[in-house]
Amino acid sequence: MIGPGSATWRNAVDWRLLLGSGRALLLQVAHPTVGAGVADHSDFRKRPWQRLRRTIDSLMLQEYGGERAYTEARRLRELHKGFKGVDQHGQRYSALDPDAYCWVHATLFEAGVDLHANFGPPLPLAEQHRLYAEWRWLGEVLGIKASRMPATLTGFWEYFRHMVADELADNKSVRDVLASLADRKPVKPPWPHLPDPVWRLAGPVASGVLMTATVGTLPPPFRSRLGLQWTKADELRLRALKRAVRVGMPLVPPRLRYHPMALAARRCR
Numbered sequence: 001m002i003g004p005g006s007a008t009w010r011n012a013v014d015w016r017l018l019l020g021s022g023r024a025l026l027l028q029v030a031h032p033t034v035g036a037g038v039a040d041h042s043d044f045r046k047r048p049w050q051r052l053r054r055t056i057d058s059l060m061l062q063e064y065g066g067e068r069a070y071t072e073a074r075r076l077r078e079l080h081k082g083f084k085g086v087d088q089h090g091q092r093y094s095a096l097d098p099d100a101y102c103w104v105h106a107t108l109f110e111a112g113v114d115l116h117a118n119f120g121p122p123l124p125l126a127e128q129h130r131l132y133a134e135w136r137w138l139g140e141v142l143g144i145k146a147s148r149m150p151a152t153l154t155g156f157w158e159y160f161r162h163m164v165a166d167e168l169a170d171n172k173s174v175r176d177v178l179a180s181l182a183d184r185k186p187v188k189p190p191w192p193h194l195p196d197p198v199w200r201l202a203g204p205v206a207s208g209v210l211m212t213a214t215v216g217t218l219p220p221p222f223r224s225r226l227g228l229q230w231t232k233a234d235e236l237r238l239r240a241l242k243r244a245v246r247v248g249m250p251l252v253p254p255r256l257r258y259h260p261m262a263l264a265a266r267r268c269r
Contacts, residue, residue, distance in 0.1 A: 002138060004268050007130035008063050012262040013112060016119045016249060019241075021052055022181050022214035024111040029177055030168035030222070033100035036087035037080075038173040041095070048180040059108065060261040062138060073142045088171065102139070102148045103163060109135040110160055118217055119245045129153050164219050170226055178226075181211045212237050 002008045029035045043051065061072040083095030095101075109132060116123045123131070132153045139149050150156040215228050216238035223230060254263055 002063060002069070002134050003066055004265075006134055007127055008134050009265040009268075011112075011116070011123065011127065011131065012064070012258065012266045013115060014249060014252075014257045014262065015259070016115055016245060017056065017112075018052070019119055019210065019213040019245070020111045020115040020217070021055070022177070022210050023114070023217050024107045026174060026177055026214065026218065027107045027110075027164070027168065027222075028104050029173035030171065031100055031103050031163075032087060032089075032167075032169060032171065033093045033095070033097045034104060035169075035171040035173035036085060036093050037083045037095040037100075039171070039176070040085045041083045042173075048183075056259065060259050062142070064261040064265040069138070069141055077143050096143075098145065098148055101142070102144050105135070105139050105142060105144060106149075106156070106160060106163075109156070114217060119213075119242055120249070132156055164222050168222060168225075174226065178228075181207060181214055183207060209241065212241055 029038050058072060058076065062069050065072060077096065080095040080101075085093060087093050093100075112131070113123060113128060136146065136149050136151075140146055150159045212234065215223060215230060216234060218226075218228070249257065254266070257263075258266065
């Protein structure tokens, strides 16, 4: 079980994880099966920030919930049982397709490593190895057979590069995610306690920051395949964002910096 003393708890990610959320989601929905399922069954386009909040809460339970990780794993599999249909190529799909389910899990591990590399201190290689071993264990909790996940960190990166180069594709869900990220119109706040007037001011700024972080950190070949422009001015904005986050986030008090479950994990690591 992932718990005190684990690399996952030792490297609990603070709210910087929001900056990697759009990128991870794009990589997920570019998988043909995942993209078809999201297009047919998700309310992401109508409530993007609420959907993001639910995803983060689920991830926190998986990583820092102890025994509750098993309950959350069962809930997720039960939820996805009914997500079936026919994709844009006329092929039947299921959200519990083993390859698709494994890919979604893989993107979340990769997102954590990438997030540390871009917006915080990069993870030492030895720590990445430990994190990946724990991520494989968590994959088995979620119902992914160990044989479907690369056995080593080196194997994982080979798998990830292959998926990005040969399996991911543009589709309706990819375009819906990009449109949601680019939408600067205020929508309902992601957290109920956040006043609407505050969100009307903060929402457009948050969308712009998330769009910069998402497009700027995508694997360049994938970004080009989607036809996303990335200029020198964009790169300068991304560099400024990285510097600001690296310097500013450690100054934020822990109770505001971490999700409550991640904060609890850090306190008993």
